Every structure is written in C-alpha cells, then in structure tokens.
Amino acid sequence: MARSRITPEREAELYAAVLDLLREVGYDALTMDAVAARTKSSKATLYRQWGSKPELVVRALRSDKPVSLAEIDTGSLRGDFHAVVDRIDDCRLEQDSALMRGLAQAIHGNPDLHKAMRELLFEPELTGLDALLRRAVERGEVREGHPALKYVVHMLVGAFVARQLIEDRAPDQAFLAEYVDAVVLPALGI
Amino acid sequence: MARSRITPEREAELYAAVLDLLREVGYDALTMDAVAARTKSSKATLYRQWGSKPELVVRALRSDKPVSLAEIDTGSLRGDFHAVVDRIDDCRLEQDSALMRGLAQAIHGNPDLHKAMRELLFEPELTGLDALLRRAVERGEVREGHPALKYVVHMLVGAFVARQLIEDRAPDQAFLAEYVDAVVLPALGI
Numbered sequence: 223m224a225r226s227r228i229t230p231e232r233e234a235e236l237y238a239a240v241l242d243l244l245r246e247v248g249y250d251a252l253t254m255d256a257v258a259a260r261t262k263s264s265k266a267t268l269y270r271q272w273g274s275k276p277e278l279v280v281r282a283l284r285s286d287k288p289v290s291l292a293e294i295d296t297g298s299l300r301g302d303f304h305a306v307v308d309r310i311d312d313c314r315l316e317q318d319s320a321l322m323r324g325l326a327q328a329i330h331g332n333p334d335l336h337k338a339m340r341e342l343l344f345e346p347e348l349t350g351l352d353a354l355l356r357r358a359v360e361r362g363e364v365r366e367g368h369p370a371l372k373y374v375v376h377m378l379v380g381a382f383v384a385r386q387l388i389e390d391r392a393p394d395q396a397f398l399a400e401y402v403d404a405v406v407l408p409a410l411g412i
Numbered sequence: 413m414a415r416s417r418i419t420p421e422r423e424a425e426l427y428a429a430v431l432d433l434l435r436e437v438g439y440d441a442l443t444m445d446a447v448a449a450r451t452k453s454s455k456a457t458l459y460r461q462w463g464s465k466p467e468l469v470v471r472a473l474r475s476d477k478p479v480s481l482a483e484i485d486t487g488s489l490r491g492d493f494h495a496v497v498d499r500i501d502d503c504r505l506e507q508d509s510a511l512m513r514g515l516a517q518a519i520h521g522n523p524d525l526h527k528a529m530r531e532l533l534f535e536p537e538l539t540g541l542d543a544l545l546r547r548a549v550e551r552g553e554v555r556e557g558h559p560a561l562k563y564v565v566h567m568l569v570g571a572f573v574a575r576q577l578i579e580d581r582a583p584d585q586a587f588l589a590e591y592v593d594a595v596v597l598p599a600l601g602i
Contacts, residue, residue, distance in 0.1 A: 326577075327517045336580070344578055369594035373571075375578060377595060380570020381563075387516075388534055388565060390526070404559035405567060409599040 228271060233285075236261050236268075240282035245321060249279065249328035249335065276338040283325075284342055288314055291350030299358035299412060303402045312394045319382070319392035351375060363412060370409040377406050418461060423475075426451050430472035435511060439469065439518035439525065466528040473511075474533055478504055481540030489548035489602060493592045502584045509572070509582035541565060553602060560599040567596050 228236075239261045243252050254275055258265045272278035289309040296302050329336045355371055358364045364371065381401045385393045418426075429451045433442050444465055448455045462468035479499040486492050519526045545561055548554045554561065571591045575583045 323520055327520050329577075330513060330517050340578070340580070348578070369590070370598060373591060373595045376570040376574040376591070377567055377599075378570070379574035379577065380566040380568070383573045384566040384569035387519075387569065388530070388538070390530070400559070401563060401566065405563045405599045408560060408601065409567075409595045411598065 228267075236263070237282035237285040240278060241286055241321070244279065244282070244324070245317075248324050249332070252279070254278075274334065274338075276332065276335040277342070279335070280338040280342045283321075283339075284346075288318070291347060291354055294354065295357065298361075299354070299363050299410070300402070300407055302354050302358075303406065304399060307395055307398045307402065310395055310398070315394060316392040319386065322382075323386065348375060358410075364410050368410060370411075374406060374410070377409065381405075418457075426453070427472035427475040430468060431476055431511070434469065434472070434514070435507075438514050439522070442469070444468075464524065464528075466522065466525040467532070469525070470528040470532045473515075473529075474536075476508075478508070481537060481544055484544065485547065488551075489544070489553050489600070490592070490597055492544050492548075493596065494589060497585055497588045497592065500585055500588065505584060506582040509576065512572075513576065538565060548600075554600050558600060560601075564596060564600070567599060571595075 236257075240252070240257055243256055243260060247256070252275070254265050254268055257263075257278070258268060268278060272281060288311065289306055291306065294302050294305045296305050325335070325339070329339065351374060355364065355374060359366050359368075359371075381398060382393055385391060385397065426447075430442070430447055433446055433450060437446070442465070444455050444458055447453075447468070448458055458468060462471060478501065479496055481496065484492050484495045486495050515525070515529070519529065541564060545554065545564060549556050549558075549561075571588060572583055575581060575587065
C-alpha cells in the first residue's frame with residue numbers, strides 16, 4: 223500500500239465498513255475512531271485520505287450507488303428512465319431508503335454533510351440527468367427549452383419522499399416505473 | 413372556561429405558544445412541562461384536552477395553516493392551484509419550511525408524531541386535494557382515471573423537498589406558480 227494511495231480493494235472494504243456503521247448507529251454517532259477500529263486502520267490514514275467525516279461518508283455512499291446514469295443510453299428517454307428503474311433492486315431500494323432517511327435527518331444539524339452530499343452525490347447525478355435529458359432534446363423527443371426540463375429532479379425526489387411521508391413505505395420498482403410513465407414523461411410532453 | 417372545553421381564544425393562544433416553542437427548541441426538546449409553563453396552564457389540562465404531545469403539536473400546526481384547500485373553488489384547475497399559491501406568503505413559507513424540516517427530522521424517531529401528522533395534517537389535505545381534482549374531472553378538464561391524478565401530491569412534495577435539498581433554499585410563490593404550470597398541469601394533460 224503506497225503512502226499516498228490505498229488499493230481499490232482496501233478502499234471498497236473501508237466504504238463497506240462505513241456503510242455498515244452508518245446503518246447500525248447513524249451519522250451522528252458514527253465516529254472516525256469507530257471507523258478506524260472497525261477497519262483496523264489508523265485515524266491519521268482516514269483523515270489523510272478523506273479529509274473529514276462528511277467526505278468519507280459521502281464517498282462511501284457514492285461507492286455504493288446501484289446505478290450510474292452515465293452508463294445508460296438506450297436511444298429513447300422512456301427507455302433510459304426505465305433502464306434506470308430496471309437496475310434498481312427492491313430490497314436495496316428499501317435499505318437505501320432507510321439509510322437516506324437517516325442522512326436526511328443528519329443533514330439538518332450538519333451543514334458540512336449537506337455540502338458534501340450536494341457536491342459529491344447530488345451534483346454528479348444532476349450532471350448525469352442533464353446529459354440524459356439533453357440527448358432527448360437532441361433526438362427531438364423533448365422540445366428545446368421545455369419548461370419541465372429543469373424540474374425533472376423535483377418530480378423524481380417527490381416520488382421518493384411522498385411515498386415514504388404519505389404512504390409510509392419505501393418506493394419500489396413497480397411504483398417508480400408507473401410514476402415515470404404517468405408523471406415524468408407526460409410533463410415533458412412525451 | 414368549562415371543564416370539558418377551552419375557549420377558542422385560549423386554544424389559539426396555546427397553539428401559538430406551542431409553535432413558538434417548536435421553532436425555539438425543536439420537537440424532541442419540547443416538553444409538556446415547557447408548554448404548561450409557557451402558557452400558564454396545568455399539564456393535566458393539556459393531557460385532558462389533547463391526549464398527547466404529538467397530537468397537541470400537530471393540532472397547533474393545523475391551526476396555523478396559511479390556506480385551506482376546501483375554501484378554494486375558482487372554476488378551473490389552473491385557477492384553483494394558482495389561488496392556493498397566491499395565498500401563500502413568501503416569508504411564512506420560509507418559516508414554515510424551517511419548521512417542517514425540523515419536524516421531518518423528528519418524524520424518524522417518533523412514530524406517534526408521524527401517525528398524528530398523517531391523520532391530522534396530511535389526510536385532510538389529501539381529501540381537499542382529491543375534491544379539487546375531482547371537480548376538474550367533473551368539469552372535463554382532466555380525463556377520468558388519468559394516471560397522473562394519484563401522483564399530484566408526489567409532484568407537489570417534490571417541489572418543496574427538492575428545492576431545499578438540491579438548491580438549499582425554501583420554495584417561494586414565484587417558483588411554485590411556475591412549477592404548477594410547467595409540471596403539474598402538463599402531467600395532467602392540461
């Protein structure tokens with residue numbers, strides 16, 4: 223293991239341990255000491271490699287993403303959205319949903335965590351979503367400058383949050399697929 | 413003051429004090445003792461009248477709603493949605509948004525609060541929204557059984573949550589009015 227880099231295997235191991243701890247104790251109770259103990263690494267290494275707890279946590283979350291929008295390009299917007307939904311596993315979705323609820327809670331008291339989540343998690347996804355939507359505009363599926371284009375992320379966030387808040391259950395594949403067809407595509411004029 | 417009822421004025425005073433406390437200390441730190449002290453009432457009265465802290469808090473929130481969907485009937489769905497948005501005050505919206513974020517946080521650890529919010533806050537609103545949408549169907553503005561009808565609440569929740577989560581700011585009137593026209597009405601085929 224080089225001083226300045228850890229191996230990808232070791233990195234994956236560390237991220238898995240961070241996510242386990244996050245599920246077990248939540249963000250506020252997760253300490254760098256606990257991560258160091260669980261992964262048999264030194265706190266100095268953790269800080270040198272990741273800088274801070276919010277960054278370590280958010281990079282661990284990012285490593286665990288079930289699907290990357292950048293990989294998907296089916297040739298139609300409906301195909302792209304459904305390809306995303308198809309790659310989601312219901313069981314994973316329920317676990318991730320619980321994890322994200324815990325983090326949503328932690329965000330309020332931790333502006334550094336919110337900032338790290340915006341920069342490392344949300345912005346790359348928004349860039350991926352923009353690319354996916356831009357291709358739909360280039361193919362002529364969605365009119366250039368369509369007013370709903372900038373609100374696709376709001377519609378998608380609503381699917382996740384309202385399902386939990388109002389119906390008290392995690393979203394699943396069938397629900398998301400129906401929501402894409404019933405809401406997102408029609409709002410974009412498809 | 414009768415034993416079994418308190419006056420509407422006294423009730424309003426109590427609710428205002430609960431909301432003040434909620435903004436000051438948050439849900440978890442808000443105790444029935446603190447409410448009793450602030451309002452110069454006995455804890456026994458509070459419990460007799462409201463049964464529990466979640467119920468008192470949620471009834472206080474409900475008393476403070478800026479707009480009731482049941483009052484609105486302009487003759488068109490677009491008119492109805494914009495009438496709702498028009499009655500919202502940006503400053504209030506920012507305060508309420510902060511209050512709701514604090515409560516969203518508290519919901520996770522307090523199933524009783526979540527249950528009270530669903531029963532006393534969300535369900536009456538959903539009933540009001542259903543009535544508003546049903547009238548649009550009866551007028552022929554929206555096709556009966558339109559697949560987006562059951563997801564209007566998801567779209568609206570998304571507007572509030574994504575704005576805060578992604579853009580880190582509270583929604584305002586101008587944003588909500590644009591969202592209704594760009595997303596909600598087109599998804600319903602209007």
